[in-house]
Amino acid sequence: MEQSAAPMACPDCHALTDDLDAHERWHTRLVRDIAVAVTQHEAARGSRTG
Numbered sequence: 001m002e003q004s005a006a007p008m009a010c011p012d013c014h015a016l017t018d019d020l021d022a023h024e025r026w027h028t029r030l031v032r033d034i035a036v037a038v039t040q041h042e043a044a045r046g047s048r049t050g
């Protein structure tokens with residue numbers, strides 16, 4: 001009895017996915033994309049430290 005085809009729940013967003021590895025890669029890419037967007041946004045406004 002093997003259940004290798006059972007969907008796994010993502011520990012981050014609790015989404016059911018067959019390929020958790022690919023899902024995590026999507027997470028990494030999403031987080032990186034947001035980080036880049038925030039960095040560019042802050043750079044555009046100018047580094048105002050306060």
Ligand SMILES: [Zn+2]
Nearest residue numbers: 010012013015
């Ligand atoms: Zn997820």
